[in-house]
Amino acid sequence: MQLINVEQLCRYYGDQCAVDNVSFTLEKGEILGFLGPNGAGKSSTMQMITGNLAPTAGQILINGIDILDQPREAKRELGYLPEIPPVYRELTVNEYLDYAGQLHEVPRSQLKKSRDQARERCGLTEVGERLIGNLSKGYQQRVGIAQAILHSPAVIILDEPTVGLDPIQIREIRDLIRDLGREHAIILSTHILPEVQESCTRVQIIHRGRLVLNDSIEGLSQQMQASSLLLQTRRAIEIDRLTDVPGVQSVDQIDPTRCRIHYDKTTSPAEHLAERVVTLGFGLLELTPERRSMEEIFIDITRHSQTPTTEVNP
Amino acid sequence: MMSLVIAGRELRTLFLSPLAWSILGVIQLILGYMFLAQLEYYSMMQARIAGMEDAPGVTDMLVAPLFGNAGVILMLVTPLLTMRLISEERRNKTLSLLFTAPVSMTEIVLGKYLGIVGFMLVMVGMIVLMPLSLLAGGGLDLGKLAACTLALILLLGGFSALGLYLSALTAQPTVAAVTTFGALLLLWIVDWLGSAAGQAGNVLEYLSMLRHYESLLKGLVSTADLAYFILFIATFLVLSAHRLDNDRLQK
Numbered sequence: 001m002q003l004i005n006v007e008q009l010c011r012y013y014g015d016q017c018a019v020d021n022v023s024f025t026l027e028k029g030e031i032l033g034f035l036g037p038n039g040a041g042k043s044s045t046m047q048m049i050t051g052n053l054a055p056t057a058g059q060i061l062i063n064g065i066d067i068l069d070q071p072r073e074a075k076r077e078l079g080y081l082p083e084i085p086p087v088y089r090e091l092t093v094n095e096y097l098d099y100a101g102q103l104h105e106v107p108r109s110q111l112k113k114s115r116d117q118a119r120e121r122c123g124l125t126e127v128g129e130r131l132i133g134n135l136s137k138g139y140q141q142r143v144g145i146a147q148a149i150l151h152s153p154a155v156i157i158l159d160e161p162t163v164g165l166d167p168i169q170i171r172e173i174r175d176l177i178r179d180l181g182r183e184h185a186i187i188l189s190t191h192i193l194p195e196v197q198e199s200c201t202r203v204q205i206i207h208r209g210r211l212v213l214n215d216s217i218e219g220l221s222q223q224m225q226a227s228s229l230l231l232q233t234r235r236a237i238e239i240d241r242l243t244d245v246p247g248v249q250s251v252d253q254i255d256p257t258r259c260r261i262h263y264d265k266t267t268s269p270a271e272h273l274a275e276r277v278v279t280l281g282f283g284l285l286e287l288t289p290e291r292r293s294m295e296e297i298f299i300d301i302t303r304h305s306q307t308p309t310t311e312v313n314p
Numbered sequence: 315m316m317s318l319v320i321a322g323r324e325l326r327t328l329f330l331s332p333l334a335w336s337i338l339g340v341i342q343l344i345l346g347y348m349f350l351a352q353l354e355y356y357s358m359m360q361a362r363i364a365g366m367e368d369a370p371g372v373t374d375m376l377v378a379p380l381f382g383n384a385g386v387i388l389m390l391v392t393p394l395l396t397m398r399l400i401s402e403e404r405r406n407k408t409l410s411l412l413f414t415a416p417v418s419m420t421e422i423v424l425g426k427y428l429g430i431v432g433f434m435l436v437m438v439g440m441i442v443l444m445p446l447s448l449l450a451g452g453g454l455d456l457g458k459l460a461a462c463t464l465a466l467i468l469l470l471g472g473f474s475a476l477g478l479y480l481s482a483l484t485a486q487p488t489v490a491a492v493t494t495f496g497a498l499l500l501l502w503i504v505d506w507l508g509s510a511a512g513q514a515g516n517v518l519e520y521l522s523m524l525r526h527y528e529s530l531l532k533g534l535v536s537t538a539d540l541a542y543f544i545l546f547i548a549t550f551l552v553l554s555a556h557r558l559d560n561d562r563l564q565k
Contacts, residue, residue, distance in 0.1 A: 013564075052413045054563045075416040086411035088323075090330050102319045103415035147411070 001028050002064070003077075003155050003185035004049065009058035011044050011209075018044045019055075020209035026202075028154070031181040033196030034189035036206040037302060042189040043083060045206065046159050049187070050080040063154050076105065079153040083160055085144025089133030093124055093143055096132055097150060104151035118146040121176060123169075137164040145173065149180060156180060158188040162195060174199045193295055207302045223297055228290045229261045229270060234283030241280060245272050260290070316417045320425025325432050328395070334433060337391055341384075342440055348383050349444045352376050373455035377445045378531045381462040384441050385469055385527055389498050392470065395433065396477025397491035399426050400558070404485045413562065423555045427478055434470040438463060458533040465530035468543035472523065473498060475550035482557040498523075 004026040011019040019041040026032050036042045047053035049060055051067050051074070060067045067074040088096055097115045106114050119125055122142040127135060132143055141164050148156055161177070162170045177199045180186060190196060196203050196217075203220050205213040215223070231237070236256040243251055247269035252260045263269050270287060277284045328334040356375045363369045403409045412422050442463055448454055476497055481490040505522035507515065519525055523546075526539040 047410075050410075050414050052410050052562060072416045072418065075414060078414060080410065080414040082407060082410045084407040086406075086408040088327065088408060089406075090327055091323075095326075099319070099323050100411065100415075103316065103412070103417060105316075105416060 002026070003028055003062070004187070005059075005061040005064075006045075006049065007059045007061075009045065009048060009060065010056045011041075011048060011053065012056045017209050019048070022058075022206070022209075022211050024204065024211065024214055026155075026185045026187065028185055029182060030202055031177060031186045031188070031200045033200035033203045034187055034206065035191075035193065035196060035203060035298060036189075038191075040206045041209040042206055043159055046080070046157050046187065046189060047082075049155075050078055050157055051075055052080070052082070077154040079104075079148035079151065079156045081144045081148040081158045081161060083163075085140050086147070087132045087140055087143050090131065092129050092131055093119070093135075093146075094128045096143065097146060100147040101150050104153075106151050114150055114152070118150040121149065121179075122146040123172060138166060138169050141165060142169075142173075145176070152184075154184060156184050156186045158186065160190055161188055162190065162192065170195075193293075193298060205298065205301055212301050220297070223292070227262060227264075229263070229268070229273065230258070230286065230288045230290055231261055231273070231277070231284075232258045232286035233277060234285055235281075237282055238280075242273065242276060245269050245276050247272070257285075316415075316421045317425035317428055320412070320417070320422060321428035321432060324399070324426055324429025328429070328433050333394065337395065338437060338440065341387060341391065341437060344387060345380065345384055345441060346444065349376070349380050352379055371455060372448065372452065373445075373458045376448070377454075377459055377462055380441070380444065381466050381531055382528070384466060385524075386502075388437070388466075388470060389473065389502060390495070392473040392477055392498065393491040393494035396430060396474055396481055396494060397487040399430065399478050399481040399490075400554075401481045401484050401487045401490045404561070405487075409561065419555045419558045423478070423482075423551055423558060427474060427551060427554075430474045430478065431471060434474060435467070438466050438470065441466070455533075461533045461535050462531055464535065465527055468530070468540070469523065469527050472543050472546045475547040475554075476501075479550040479554045479557065482554045 002025050004024075006025070007023050009019055009022045010017070022041075022045060024032075034042050034046070044053060048055045048058075049062070049067070051071050054068070062074040063077045065074040065077070088099075091099070094115065097118060098111060101111045101115055102108075116125075119128060122145050124139070124142055124146055127139060132140060135143070141161070145158065145161055148158065158177070162173050165173060174195065177186060177188065181199075181201070188195075188200070197220075200217060202216050203213065204211055204215075213220075234257065237253070237259055239251045239253055239259060242248065242259075242261065247263045247267050249262045249264060252262070254260060261269070261273065268289065270289070274284060274287055277287075353376060356372065359375070400409070403412075417425075442459070445454060445459055477490070477494040480494045480497065481487070483493075484490050501521065501523045503522070503524070505515075505519045505525055507518055520542070526542045529536065530539050
């Protein structure tokens with residue numbers, strides 16, 4: 001069941017293109033991590049999906065309903081936490097959540113129940129009667145999240161949900177997101193890469209308004225898998241004698257006793273390499289597969305996409 | 315009705331701030347003082363006008379001036395009440411809560427408007443209590459009082475609609491307040507050129523809020539004056555909804 005279907009979404013601010021031809025779909029039970037440097041177009045895309053910003057071109061379907069043609073019906077299925085939580089400082093948490101519930105057409109009889117449930121899920125049970133203005137930034141953020149999930153919408157969109165939270169709260173919110181992800185489709189944007197690895201099932205990298213990567217977390221992990229080995233020996237390595245080991249593509253010398261060996265992704269030459277090094281008597285100290293961190297992939301992709309890239313399809 | 319939900323929150327927020335209470339208190343104090351002064355003046359004049367033919371009654375002498383004064387004073391106060399309506403939500407980025415909810419722009423504008431009109435009605439109610447207190451000791455032309463009340467409600471409705479629109483134009487409440495006050499004052503005095511401007515003078519006179527207000531205060535409920543206020547309110551509400559929609563179209 002496709003809950004979000006975005007097709008060829010474009011947005012211009014004057015002459016400046018903020019979002020350029022972005023298309024993707026999201027199904028129930030998926031948590032999509034939206035990554036990108038500042039000003040990449042993450043927030044603009046999210047604002048368009050939630051009907052806060054009109055797209056210059058393109059189509060957005062929420063649960064099969066076009067948000068431009070039938071905004072009221074489509075918005076019923078939406079919960080949105082913007083970058084700055086839209087909370088009224090002069091209201092108490094309970095008053096505010098009741099108001100948000102009423103706006104989202106939660107029936108009066110269920111209002112208290114869904115409010116209490118949202119409060120419990122976001123760890124707000126203790127602060128129900130406190131003024132939002134007197135709460136810390138982290139708690140205000142939680143009130144914002146509670147507001148987005150209160151009416152249990154099919155699609156939840158969170159713009160940097162863990163900003164301003166302490167590490168313990170971050171872990172709680174991640175658990176909450178994973179928990180919510182079972183029944184809803186979730187999009188969350190973030191700068192924090194491990195967050196995507198921990199809580200998302202899919203990842204998209206957006207750069208300069210373009211979607212430069214759209215992959216599952218497994219796919220991304222595969223990308224992160226090494227295609228190089230790090231070799232350290234006691235004596236100096238003669239590189240020429242390693243290049244003909246089956247599977248080895250190239251060898252870079254880092255210093256006399258260390259080198260990096262690049263190989264074809266499919267088969268690791270580690271076994272043969274170890275044998276060779278031992279026979280040659282270099283004195284094998286270390287042979288480790290290298291893992292690319294998510295940061296490296298991210299930087300790699302965003303740097304490469306300076307030059308126009310081809311469309312990436314799911 | 316979503317508008318009522320929004321209006322309810324608007325009213326509650328108003329009464330949570332000391333602003334609304336202090337405005338209600340100050341207005342009541344000043345108008346009460348004016349009313350008492352007028353009452354004193356009336357009891358002085360009573361003997362003298364008693365012999366006159368077609369003498370003005372107590373309602374003409376007391377109620378119409380009271381509502382006239384209320385109109386001017388509330389012109390000063392309305393910008394303070396309407397300035398925050400939309401500009402503050404835009405500034406605090408809380409508008410996206412409304413934009414994400416299944417609520418149309420018209421409902422948002424209507425909700426905000428009803429909220430502020432609700433507050434205005436409380437104020438009118440408190441002002442009307444003053445002439446009503448005279449019933450304890452004498453008679454009152456209730457028809458004329460009703461006309462005056464209607465006039466004040468329509469006037470405040472007009473003030474609020476204009477204030478709402480100017481609040482929708484900006485993200486700075488103070489800017490909204492200054493422009494609202496300027497626009498209201500201009501609409502109040504726009505007929506000063508009336509007699510000098512000849513043909514155009516008629517248009518200026520028609521535009522003046524004061525003219526329509528005064529003719530209603532005389533107890534003359536004419537369709538032309540009612541239409542003026544209703545058109546005035548409707549125009550600015552429609553403009554506000556359009557302006558709010560612009561937030562979505564471009565930023």
